[in-house]
Amino acid sequence: MNKIHHVLVVEDDPVSRQTLAAYLRKDNHRVSEAENGEAMRRVFAGGDVAVILLDINLPGEDGLSLLRELRRQSEVGVIMVTGRDDQVDRIVALELGADDYVTKPYDMRELLPRTKNLARRVAAARLVREDESIKYFSGWRLDIPHWSLTDEAGREVRLTRAEFELLATLVSHRGRIFTRDALIDHVSRRDRDPLDRTVDVLIGRLRRKIEADPAHPKLIITVHGIGYVFAG
The missing domain is CATH 3.40.50.2300 (Response regulator)
Structure with missing residues (x-):
């Protein structure tokens, strides 16, 4: 059942x-x-x-x-x-x-x-387990068990669940290049559509929230023709 x-x-x-x-x-x-x-x-x-x-x-x-x-x-x-x-x-x-x-x-x-x-x-x-790790990068603190992201001053930045899932996936696998298909599996479990811009929209939103200069990102890097990698 x-x-x-x-x-x-x-x-x-x-x-x-x-x-x-x-x-x-x-x-x-x-x-x-x-x-x-x-x-x-x-x-x-x-x-x-x-x-x-x-x-x-x-x-x-x-x-x-x-x-x-x-x-x-x-x-x-x-x-x-x-x-x-x-x-x-x-x-x-x-x-x-x-x-x-x-x-x-x-x-x-x-x-x-x-x-x-x-x-x-x-x-x-x-029901996220309390023993899951907390990730740190470039002054940011990503608390996976409590679904929160705070800056170096302790101010919390609000993320949607999809944004949080995407960021947690990237941060937990620093240096690994993810295709858009792989990331959409982590975010929404949807059938893949070659015209679907879900991941690109989420990446854009995350960059505006965590990058010092979203137009020239240093944390979430685009790998042209493949996808994205977290370099923070």
């Missing part, structure tokens, strides 16, 4: 919401439903939601605004759902900290494993 995870479906269309919720329940997930941001907050306040399937086109507060709010307070897994195949929406969602992005009409047989994989990663993150 699969491990039970709590999944929250935020969708204003009742037929779509109920159909998706029923499909997830068949796979032994505990599913809550919300038709808007207010209902989402009520469910999320319970504190045990692992993954939120969040529609972008909601009445009132749109999904991107709700995603921004979620990321200010939590690293819950978020998969954005939209009826528009818009690359700008996709990049904005990733920039705001979404873990994944699907376009309607989606195949539930594909959405289910994406949800399950993300739920497992969130659960694992919540």
Whole structure:
């Protein structure tokens, strides 16, 4: 039997919401439903939601605004759902900290494993062993057990879970060159898409947070034609 995870479906269309919720329940997930941001907050306040399937086109507060709010307070897994195949929406969602992005009409047989994989990663993150190491580089302190990054003055820099996973992978393997495919395996477990810019977007965000000069990085180095290497 699969491990039970709590999944929250935020969708204003009742037929779509109920159909998706029923499909997830068949796979032994505990599913809550919300038709808007207010209902989402009520469910999320319970504190045990692992993954939120969040529609972008909601009445009132749109999904991107709700995603921004979620990321200010939590690293819950978020998969954005939209009826528009818009690359700008996709990049904005990733920039705001979404873990994944699907376009309607989606195949539930594909959405289910994406949800399950993300739920497992969130659960694992919540149970990180206390004996995992703390990494130091160029004045930075990366505390893997407590999911925090602080500068030499002790100020904490906020990272999304995807950013943290990517940085922890690179820092833990200094000098190793990672392809984009290898890094996306560590970050999102998604099917690889040759046009997927997930890793590049995350690298750009990390550089802006940890590099003295993001335009001329000294820590996360691009290896042209291959991928990235951490040289800090």
